[in-house]
Amino acid sequence: MRELRFDKTLYEGTQVDAALEVFGRYGTFERAEEADAWIVRIESGSKARERRLAGEIGNYALGLTMKSRRGASS
């Protein structure tokens, strides 16, 4: 299992959810919420696969957050 911690000041929750939806078929996710972060635990067969899946989800959530914030500021 691999854990990702998305800080609420850096990532938007809706965009993290959207990223998880896109990659949903590649693994199983467990979501939790802390005061300052969204926690995602990823399981996907092997460690290498989990590493890659976590990286892709992180990139996707970051890209969507940036796009969303840029749209909101302009």
Add this chain to the structure above:
Amino acid sequence: MGEPLQGIPASLVAVDLREGAVELKVDPTLYPLDAVYGASFTFIDRCFVFLDRDGERIRVTLSAKDRTVGEDVLHALIGEFANELLACAWRAKITETNRATIEAVTMQAIGGAMGPPSLDELEDFDFSEEPFEDPLGIAQSWEDKYGKKGESAPADAKPKPTESDET
């Protein structure tokens, strides 16, 4: 993540060779969040980028897509990221400084595209504004200042005094 990278302060950068990852701690008072986002975006195609908070700082973790990369690759990666971060911060600063100019030029362009004012708009225009001050007489024509062409100016003709001359 704990090992330092050669040539880079250990308090800023740490590397995890087993994970093929390197992290950089960024001071948000020097590099605004938009600059961090901008620099991160340019690395999304080459590695996995993850942002987190570490106290007051933002921790940027770059993980090579191929985990078996060496320290030299991670060193180059974080060096390039730092340079890109600086460039993004500088661009953000320039944009902020020139915001008023950019807005003025844009407004002029939009105003020009709207075409000349109509007669009704001219009729409503307020022409009662006071003329601008010209203490040095720069806006005066030559004739106003020295007399009309053809009129023989006296030999001792002097320019008409301006407000600044009187004071």
